[in-house]
Amino acid sequence: MARGEGTAYIAHVVPGLEEFAERDLRTHLGDIEMERVLRRFDERTSLLLFRFRGASRALLTQRSLEDVFALAAASPGVPPDRKGLAAIRAAITGSPVLSSALTAASPLRVRKARRVTYRVIARVAGKYSYRRVDVQRAVERALGETFPTWRLVEDDAQFEFWVHLVGGDLIVGLRLSDITMRQRIGERVTLPASLKPTVAYAMVSLSRPVPEDVFLDPMCGSGTIVIERGEVGRYRLLLGGDVDPAAVDVTRRNIGPRFKPIEIRQWDARRLPLDAGSVSAVVCNLPFGKQIGTPGEIRALYPALLTEWRRVLDAAGRAVLLAGDRAAMAWAVGQGGWAMERRLPVMVRGFPATIYQLRPV
Numbered sequence: 001m002a003r004g005e006g007t008a009y010i011a012h013v014v015p016g017l018e019e020f021a022e023r024d025l026r027t028h029l030g031d032i033e034m035e036r037v038l039r040r041f042d043e044r045t046s047l048l049l050f051r052f053r054g055a056s057r058a059l060l061t062q063r064s065l066e067d068v069f070a071l072a073a074a075s076p077g078v079p080p081d082r083k084g085l086a087a088i089r090a091a092i093t094g095s096p097v098l099s100s101a102l103t104a105a106s107p108l109r110v111r112k113a114r115r116v117t118y119r120v121i122a123r124v125a126g127k128y129s130y131r132r133v134d135v136q137r138a139v140e141r142a143l144g145e146t147f148p149t150w151r152l153v154e155d156d157a158q159f160e161f162w163v164h165l166v167g168g169d170l171i172v173g174l175r176l177s178d179i180t181m182r183q184r185i186g187e188r189v190t191l192p193a194s195l196k197p198t199v200a201y202a203m204v205s206l207s208r209p210v211p212e213d214v215f216l217d218p219m220c221g222s223g224t225i226v227i228e229r230g231e232v233g234r235y236r237l238l239l240g241g242d243v244d245p246a247a248v249d250v251t252r253r254n255i256g257p258r259f260k261p262i263e264i265r266q267w268d269a270r271r272l273p274l275d276a277g278s279v280s281a282v283v284c285n286l287p288f289g290k291q292i293g294t295p296g297e298i299r300a301l302y303p304a305l306l307t308e309w310r311r312v313l314d315a316a317g318r319a320v321l322l323a324g325d326r327a328a329m330a331w332a333v334g335q336g337g338w339a340m341e342r343r344l345p346v347m348v349r350g351f352p353a354t355i356y357q358l359r360p361v
């Protein structure tokens with residue numbers, strides 16, 4: 001694809017997964033042109049700005065993305081004083097990409113309504129003499145002027161415009177995805193420590209899945225990781241378990257009749273009822289932070305877990321683990337049996353955590 005060709009898009013990704021998402025998009029979509037990466041727009045979101053020539057619908061099946069937008073307007077250097085609001089309105093009314101955004105969105109978001117409805121969501125980072133709601137109103141007004149027949153609504157709009165303003169940099173997207181993109185399915189039951197499916201997907205991908213996999217999440221919570229593994233491709237067996245019977249129950253409900261063969265069991269991840277060397281990949285979101293009592297308890301738990309998982313893992317196996325306590329993890333890995341291949345810092349629900357790629361030695 002030549003530079004500047006195709007439609008311009010914005011994707012929301014979890015901070016830390018920007019490069020992973022870029023690679024993943026290239027693998028699945030082929031030719032994309034990455035224009036900018038805006039890291040940590042806020043604690044939970046980074047922005048990827050890229051161009052893609054294929055059908056916008058193809059973007060909605062990308063498991064690494066939280067949300068996808070067609071670029072509707074952009075302007076660098078929005079003044080932080082009152083003049084900023086006029087600049088924002090002008091950026092919308094004079095946007096050269098607004099019509100291509102509508103073209104990208106129309107086949108995806110059409111619902112029968114006599115008049116096109118729209119709403120505006122504004123996210124603002126940085127210091128300005130105006131408020132977030134002023135930014136929202138400025139964009140609402142500019143769109144109202146541009147499309148006089150459109151109707152502004154509070155909810156359930158055909159077109160949702162998301163405004164990102166960071167350090168005077170204005171990026172406006174017309175939302176193509178809906179909540180099902182990041183939550184996967186509307187009816188998934190979550191537990192307080194449930195992982196974002198996009199993070200679970202990244203961890204599963206980093207485990208380099210192959211059809212021969214006997215895949216294990218020994219502390220599966222609501223089953224997010226097991227579900228992502230089941231979705232990405234073939235495997236020999238899926239195994240999941242949790243010490244909490246309520247979590248086992250939730251996982252079974254979230255999985256439903258999908259994914260055979262699969263076993264979801266109640267167990268203690270420090271004493272697994274599995275043979276030595278019987279597993280090819282362990283992917284797990286370890287308890288950390290307030291999920292489990294004191295740092296001392298975490299320090300005792302991690303080495304016990306790693307020793308047991310080393311036992312069940314095949315010599316050529318892979319482990320991908322998410323944990324928040326770096327020192328506890330370094331200490332546990334230092335007890336032996338593992339080589340640290342890579343550490344990937346990510347933000348998980350606004351808190352810093354690390355994805356560890358380990359291999360048995």
Ligand SMILES: C[S@@+](CC[C@H](N)C(=O)[O-])C[C@H]1O[C@@H](n2cnc3c(N)ncnc32)[C@H](O)[C@@H]1O
Nearest residue numbers: 193194195219221222224242243244268269285
């Ligand atoms: C961070 S949560 C996992 C969340 C999961 N990835 C999800 O998306 O729902 C950690 C889980 O470890 C479980 N757990 C804690 N100690 C355990 C143990 N000794 N054996 C097995 N599971 C344990 C907890 O019950 C909790 O469900």
